Amino acid sequence: MSEKPEEPAEERHASWLELFFDLVAVAGVGQLSHLVHGSTSWADVGLYVVCFLAFWTAWMCFTVYGNVAGGAARTMPVLLAMAGLVVMAASVTGVHGDHAKVFALAYIAVRVLSDRVWENRREGPRVLxxxxxxxxxxxxxxxxxxxxxxxxxxxxxxxxxxxxxLLVTFTLSGDRLALNLEAKMSSRRAPAVPATAAHLDTAHFGERLGLFTIIVLGEGVLTVTDAMAETPDWNGPLLWTAFAALAVLATLWSAALREGNGGIPYLAADRLKPRVLLPLHCLVAGLLAAFASGLGDAVEAVGHEHLEPSTRWLLAGCVAALAVIGALCGLRSGRHAWWAVVVLAPGLALPAVIAFSGGGLAPARVLWLLVLAAGAGLSGWFFDRRKHRHHRNRRTDEAERVLRLD
Structure with a gap:
């Protein structure tokens, strides 16, 4: 009797609870980007970095919980965490004043809740x-x-x-933490359920990270739309600038999601461990959110026919940083060194020109130059494919020649 072939496991996707929870990221990213919107202060940039890291960490604590728990995730803790993140997002506008304490209190509450949610009296505590x-x-x-x-x-x-x-992320061993917790519980007199080690579902987790990146890119679309709506006179330069802004966002989307993994440009799946993947995702998301804020400033600057130096530096710096990240991730994913050169040459040179000597450039020209800088890796990928196809055809021709000789 022949055995029936095993059916492939059903691919897991984000649940309705997870998608509802992600709505808070829409509000959070939008509020956080206002910290650098039109700002010329390095103190505001530093505060943006800290607040974005805090918000992202709080969001990620329950994202990893939903990833591990799956359909068994408890709804009420997730909704409570969502409420805490909403308070954090709403407090951003007053983070320079009295709302700073509210922001901190909400962050503390979400972090405490994220620790308690892993406890399970029947199955025992789980250690991520x-x-x-x-x-x-x-x-x-x-x-x-x-x-x-x-x-x-x-x-x-x-x-x-x-x-x-960040230090805990890069230095602390989760396996050792699980062993220590199990030893601590076994030393008690009362019998206890042993602790179990929990691991991320990497395939599903990549989708969750990608959804967050989509939300951040969506903030860029919203910023451009709001800037256009607030402009009374629509003319050719305004439309040309708006189209350029959308082209930059589409280019970054293609690099991060079509050619990347988890929202990280040109990264292949399973190339980085979570303790490296997560901080890198936070960095990329923070750069994209800041870039989205700069796009709004660029559209608003059409009437002035030039960008403010702070906006030029913000846009150029974000694209240059993303180019470096993309090149390194591409190399990590097995791409050739010449491909990294294709990414880095325009990815660093064009933003440098914009930042240092682009004061006289119109906003549309600045953005179209950034399209070329951000899209260099996509053209490199195209030529990389052509190179592989050429080698494959060459090997096929050589094999046919050998067969004819035989």
Whole structure:
């Protein structure tokens, strides 16, 4: 009797709860981008980095929970975390004043809840091996101390907190944490359910990271749309600038999602461990969100026929940083070194020209130059495919020649 072939496992996608939870990222990214919208202060940029890291970390704590728990994820903790993230997002506009304490309190509450959600009385506690930050509160301690600390030291404590989380990400072993927890529980007199190690579903997790990137790119579309709506006179330069802005977003989308993985440009699947993948995703998402804010400034500047230096530096710096990340991830994913040169040459040269000597360029020209800079890797991929096809055809011709000789 012949055995029936095994049916392939059904591909898992984001649940309705996860998609509903992601709505809070829409509000958060939109509010956070306002910190650098039209700003010329490095202090605002630094505060944006810290607040974005905090918001992203809080969001990620429950994203990894939903990834591991799957259909067994508890709805109420996720909704409570969503409420906390909404408070964080709403507090961003007043983060320079009294709302700073509200932002910190909401962050602390979400982090405490993210630690408790992993407890299970029947099955025992689970330890997330791939990203133990979701269950450890070391980085929350400076945030608690900041509640009684005046400005500007409050923000330095926030920065210390996110720095501790980054150190935990790169240095702490989740497997060792699971063993320590199991040993601690076994030393108790009362019998306890042993701790179990939990791992991420990498295929589903890549989709969740990509959805966050789509949300960030969507903020760019919304920013361009709002800038157009607030402009009373529509003319050729305005439309040309808006089309250029959308072209840049489409180029970044193609590099990060069509040719990348998890929203990271040109990265192949399963090339990076989660403890490297997660901080890198946060960096890329933060760059894209800041870039989206700069696009709104570019459309609004059409009437002035030039961009402010801060806007030029913001747009150029984000594209240059994304080019470096894309080149490194492409090399990590097995692409050739010459391809990285194709990415880096225009990806660094054009933003440098825009930043240092692009004061006289119209906003549309700046954005179209950024399209060329951001899309260099896509053309490199095309020629890379042609090169592989040429080698494959050459090997086929040689094989046919050998057969004829035989």
């Amino acid at each position: 091996v791939d990203w133990p930050v979701a269950q450890l509160g070391f980085g929350v301690t400076p945030w608690v101390a900041s509640l009684w600390t005046p400005e500007p030291w409050r923000y330095w404590l926030w920065a210390l907190g996110v720095l501790i989380d």
